Amino acid sequence: MQSLLQRAVNFLFPGVADRWLTVLRCGLGFQLTLYCVSSWSDWQLLYSSSGNGLISRDLAEAILSVESALVPRLGWVVTAGEQLGLSEPVILQLTWLFLLCAGLCLLFGAFSRTAAIVAWFLYLCAVKSGVLTSYGMDNFTIIGLFYLMVAPLPDRFSFDVIVRKLPVRDERLHGFHCRVLQIHLCLIYFFGGLTKALGPAWWNGESMWRALTRSPFNVISPDFLASWGSALPLLGIGVCFLETGYPFFIWSRRTRAIWLAGILVMHVAIGLTMGLYLFGLIMIILNLAAFGPDLRTRVVATAEPLIVQVGSKNLIRSTPDR
């Protein structure tokens, strides 16, 4: 019993360097910056209230209120801003600007904790006030920002540590936070893959065909796609296999590199062939943060004896990167 408990503690609190957090922070900073730049021209259209937007923000927030009145929304920010005498368009522009600043601060690691909280809150407000137009990318960005907000910031490559000389937190604390993100990704992929595998359409290539020819994801010409029709079932089965097998193969030292590479290639392909570049990017960031840094350590650890062996034969002194 004691041994089992000890194993559980060792699993949940491994000693992990803060590189995972550097990847998550920089990645989310870049993602937010890209999101802000791409949404600037449609920001007012998406989040204005009655009469000025595409779908009124008031309607989306009323639908949200049916679920919960406590979930943050842009309406709260607008109401607070109006108390200061600001108009709705100005408040919305300021919200966009603060979100962009938070993204840039995260990118460089300046005032990391404050930036992470501001980014999470404003992004959550925007997504919930645009609940009728939100999609998977928004959910994954919120997941990433939530983990970043509660993570043991700052990391050693941030402005906060290099310039402001703030201390880096305990490795076991980093290990726990990284582990939770890893487990969450395993659940996401396993259930995503399993639900795809339940229907026949991912086995016979029909879903791949429909996903790639469905507007506005039809980046590739259907004629070109049809000429590669026989490859679609293989690709569909490959997606199901990669996703369902993720929690089984990502932990093993032998298969981690292959699985991570497969998943990253899949998300790059989604970004390029379906035009979902923000979705592809956030998934790459989460995967690299969760399993990327550890992979590098393991590759170096595995390669070290070989390097030393080859080095001693050739009288070369080995200096592995720790």
Add this chain to the structure above:
Amino acid sequence: MEKGEALAGTVLGYGWPAGNLARQALELYTHSAGIETGYGFFAPNVPDNYKLVFELHYRDGRVAHALPTVSDAATGVRIVNLLDRLAEIEHPPLRELMVRMLAYSVWREQADVIEIRAIFGFVSLPTLEAFTLGERESYQTMFAYDFSFLPAEPEQP
């Protein structure tokens, strides 16, 4: 699968009254952490593709067609999600209200339009086999609404 869904619903407090504080707190947590929805994107099948077309009737009798437009491709993805949700709405007045808002956003840019007919339908995509035999996508109307946003003229004495 349904038992699992029911169990998850119970854990998340979906059986409790909407005003229940514990349920509200759970909703707040799940929304804040981004875990309020499942992860079955495009599963088990890729859903149908919907399209909303506006038929613009001008004062001089001209008729033109328009689609809901945005500036960036990333926002275009959001429009697709909006149309998917529109198709799922089972409450006709809410559906009409949403289509009216979208039509109004088009009318704002085209002040000489006197009436807008909004036609919502789904795009039937051919299978790979049918495509290679020459079949192409077709559009089937699900519902249509007529809107006029001109101010009502005062009655003659």
